[in-house]
Amino acid sequence: MKPANKQPADNAIARFLKSQLGYYTNPFGVQSDLLEDGAFNMTAPYPGILLDTGYVMEICIEDSTIEAFTQLTGIKTVEQLHFATPQLLLELYHQGAAFISVLYESGDSCWELVFQKKDGRIQVKDEDEDLKWIARKKLEKPADLINYVTNYSKKH
Secondary structure, three states: OOOOOOOOOOOHHHHHHHHOOOEEEOOOOOEEEEOOOOOEEEEEEOOOOOOOOOEEEEEEEEEEOHHHHHHHHOOOOHHHHHOOOHHHHHHHHHOOOOEEEEEEEEOOEEEEEEEEEEOOEEEEEEOOOOEEEEOOOOOOOHHHHHHHHHHHHHHO
16 A cells, blocks of 8 residues: 555544554454554454465555544544454445455465455455456455455466
8 A cells, every 4th residue: 555644643542552552453353553654554354264374364444544434433432442343344345445455375475465345346456566457256255355366376
């Protein structure tokens, strides 16, 4: 993602994250990061699945602000941040506000594709190759995304 050009927030969540050196992982495995430039990121493992060795699947919000995140989710307090769940991020993915990153590592090679809903379609991004396209296949289940990355790795 491109670097954020944000103004650091000064609210309870920002003060809490700064007191945690900018990083906090809650009991549900949801990590919140506040970077020095004010960019806010939230990441969680995809809920309810076990992945084969070599795969990582996360749901993410990147390069946002705490204010934009608060407007999107209604989370305004540190206590609410403690209870943010991967399911919340999954709901945001279905709304097009978050993305799913799938990383596949095999031997010395590694592939990562990013999936985001836009206008009723799934946009796929390979940030390493600076490529972006609309998926032609239906990608509804976690297994669909895993298979898509696995097939992509065989062609690249």
